[in-house]
Amino acid sequence: MNNPLTVKINDHLTYIGVNDRYTHLFEGMWPLPDGISYNSYLLDGKDQVCLLDCVKIPSVDEFLENIYSVLGDRDIDYVVVNHMEPDHTSSLPVLVERFPNIKIIGNKKTKDFLDHFYDLTENILVVKDGEEVAIGNTSLTFYTTPMVHWPESMVAFEKSTGTLFSQDAFGGYGTLDGAIFDDEINFDFYKDETIRYYTNIVGKYSGQVVRALDKLKDLDIKTICPDHGIVWRKNPGIIVDLYAKLAKQETENGVLVVYGSMYGHTEKMAEMIARSMAEEGISNIRIRNISEYPLSNLIAESWRYRGILLGCPTYNVGLFPPMANFVATLTKQKMKNHTLGYFSSYSWGGGAEKEFAAFAEKCGWDLLETTPNVQGSPKKEDIEECMKLGREMAAALKEAYPDQYK
Structure with a gap:
């Protein structure tokens, strides 16, 4: 089924996120005059399929429609939980119900949160910092980024395409209004909301952000897929430089x-x-x-x-x-x-x-x-x-x- 709301990022990666125009206060306190997106991605490794991060539960029907429009009747083998905050995981129990054979990939702290948040204790693959997991004919390497901005936070990197799945890092407020990629938008239109997002959500953990940026600096990053906001496929250095400036608090x-x-x-x-x-x-x-x-x-x-x-x-x-x-x-x-x-x-x-x-x-x-x-x-x-x-x-x-x- 053709679904124009799912967007090909490359030959085996598809954007299947949703826009939230119903939530007025992010985390119950930060205004969202332009809404926010919950980004999710389907990685097709031919023999195996991996979902990277989920969406907030009120959008689960749209989320499932996006998944089925890409997969048809194929199964999902893995779901990566890069960050446990409920705007990315509250739909996870529904996903597990629909795809009972799915394995959840997370780190040791993620496993503890999965139990306490959703009573999920089975089919969990615990990964360590720097560990690589094969996804069919491709693979993901996981790097822990604690307190950016929860203790279990991590990122995933697909080396073959240089794609970084960065969870909340490199994200911003605002829905994706038709455009998905950085080369489809005027970033000045989004920049203030990106800065407000960083200072509101991540800012107090800037020391940890600096350490995370240092950990990832040697990766050959060509595309950045965050959990909120724009997908950076042409000039990812723009968002990396902005986050580095904000983390160093260059006034x-x-x-x-x-x-x-x-x-x-x-x-x-x-x-x-x-x-x-x-x-x-x-x-x-x-x-x-x-x-x-x-x-x-x-x-x-x-x-x-x-x-x-x-x-x-x-x-x-x-x-x-x-x-x-x-x-x-x-x-x-x-x-x-x-x-x-x-x-x-x-x-x-x-x-x-x-x-x-x-x-x-x-x-x-x-x-x-x-x-x-x-x-x-x-x-x-x-x-x-x-x-x-x-x-x-x-x-x-x-x-x-x-x-x-x-």
Whole structure:
């Protein structure tokens, strides 16, 4: 049966993934305005067939239709579980029911998860790091990539075609809207969502990503097949380079100003600080209202820019609650290579400034000297303090990026 939604990648590999336009929050918290894809692949080794990763259970009917349209009445010999997260495995019990002779390939940690998640304990082939498994007239070699981004995570490599099945690595948010391959799309259209995906899902494990990239660097990779997003068959180096940059936390010249404000006083401070930076020649400035701008996007932009300025009023002797949540998130993200400034306001008693100071000590970023803390509406001397903070940030950026200010 001809199914245009299954796409040939090469003579023996077919894309059989699905698009998810029904889930609004990935992992229950990250917005999906453009949806997401769950990628799955059928590898035909003539005598044997191997499925690489599955899809989320609500899409199982479409998934099975794709499988049968490619296989007909043939059986599936193996299914590789590169990553146990349910968006890739919740349809696995249905697959095992439909193909009772199928063997599940995973590592030792995968086997434990299969039992606890789905009560699957039979027909499991446990592979070790670097182990090769024959799939008919081809083979797959498995490499463990722990904490990219679960402990059992691994990738599979088909040497004969140079195809890397990379699970969540090299993926991104967004459905595949007609196009499947990198040479069929304008990557600039997808890039921001790829960066947001990395910073939201994988970012806190960047040390492990660096180690995984180093482990895979000697493979002759010609095609990358991730579990989300674009299949890279023409220029896989683009996504590898982007992930390497993100993992090394190479920040850009620019400033993210994140503020919270109940009655406009802290917002005025943010505007003044931004104006003073612009007067000093800083052109990349983003101001975000923490009460309105999604946390997911704030994380991505924090990862991107060298300068981070945080400001909010005192609320119940502490940080304004949305800012407190953001600061806690930044602490967990373990970001590096930033210059930090903070500013605060209060009505009758402070507290926010103390929690900002504690965060500054914990995160270890370069801290600017001036820390305005204003009672009520900013007065003349407060305005000068805010402008001074902006000038200090501008000076720090000029020192960090001297070639861009000649």
